[in-house]
Amino acid sequence: MALLRTFAWAVGTVLTVSAAAHAQDSTEARFQERRLALVDLLRRHGIRDSATLGAIRQVPRHEFVPAGLREGAYEDRPLPIGHRATISQPYIVAIMTETIRPHPGMRVLEVGTGSGYQAAVLRAIGCRVWTIEIVLELADSARARLQQLGFGDIEVRHGDGYLGWPDAAPFDAILVTAAADSIPPALLEQLAPGGRLVMPVGDPGGIQFLELVEKSPAGRLSRRRLEPVQFVPLQRAEP
Numbered sequence: 347m348a349l350l351r352t353f354a355w356a357v358g359t360v361l362t363v364s365a366a367a368h369a370q371d372s373t374e375a376r377f378q379e380r381r382l383a384l385v386d387l388l389r390r391h392g393i394r395d396s397a398t399l400g401a402i403r404q405v406p407r408h409e410f411v412p413a414g415l416r417e418g419a420y421e422d423r424p425l426p427i428g429h430r431a432t433i434s435q436p437y438i439v440a441i442m443t444e445t446i447r448p449h450p451g452m453r454v455l456e457v458g459t460g461s462g463y464q465a466a467v468l469r470a471i472g473c474r475v476w477t478i479e480i481v482l483e484l485a486d487s488a489r490a491r492l493q494q495l496g497f498g499d500i501e502v503r504h505g506d507g508y509l510g511w512p513d514a515a516p517f518d519a520i521l522v523t524a525a526a527d528s529i530p531p532a533l534l535e536q537l538a539p540g541g542r543l544v545m546p547v548g549d550p551g552g553i554q555f556l557e558l559v560e561k562s563p564a565g566r567l568s569r570r571r572l573e574p575v576q577f578v579p580l581q582r583a584e585p
Contacts, residue, residue, distance in 0.1 A: 385399050388437060395443070398444045399440070405463065407419045407420060409491065410427075410463040412425075412428070420436075422436050429483060431460050431481065433460055434460075434523060441556070442464075443464070445556075449473075450473070453514075453517045453538075454476070454519045456478070457522040457523065457524070458524040459477040459488045459502060461487075462492045469500050470497075478507045478510075480505065486504070506582060508530040508532060512532070517536055519541055520542075520543040520545075524580035525550045525575075525577040527550065529547060534567065540562070553574050555572065558572055
């Protein structure tokens with residue numbers, strides 16, 4: 347009888363593990379289908395860069411949002427991630443990424459790590475990524491999440507993004523994922539000749555516009571307004 351009970355327990359355990367694995371596989375397959383649908387939507391909305399679309403197809407956005415919001419991870423909208431921060435709408439991630447003309451080996455600074463999703467998209471393209479987050483809890487959780495998902499070579503720093511990352515500058519591109527009424531001078535200084543910077547500029551409490559700044563090989567700056575957006579404010583460190 348003891349052998350029969352042991353056998354029954356072992357069979358039951360195997361069946362339970364098998365059912366759990368099947369459920370997990372089904373969930374991942376569903377998320378994969380939603381990622382593909384999201385990429386199709388972004389393409390219909392005008393995103394053309396194949397590297398950007400490929401990275402969004404690859405990176406599991408549901409891993410970068412709170413567990414209770416994962417079913418909505420592939421809707422084209424921002425989601426809260428705590429600490430008054432959000433993960434950006436996928437279209438905004440795509441347009442900002444596409445605008446810097448990403449390519450493998452490009453040195454990119456991101457200001458405003460948040461959950462780490464934008465940094466992961468850049469790394470999936472092959473960019474070398476440095477990302478700064480002013481909220482310590484977000485910086486720590488993003489670093490751990492990126493490590494777990496295989497993006498551990500992204501450099502994550504807790505600090506004031508207004509100051510940039512001078513010891514790693516210059517950067518071929520800079521993305522700022524929070525809004526201010528002007529572009530921090532330190533970021534313009536840390537942009538390499540021939541580089542591109544994209545940032546939401548305007549009223550931090552209202553509507554802003556994405557702005558593209560290009561630095562010529564001679565160091566001259568030109569600016570172009572892209573489209574209206576609404577981002578959370580770019581925070582400063584306490585004096």
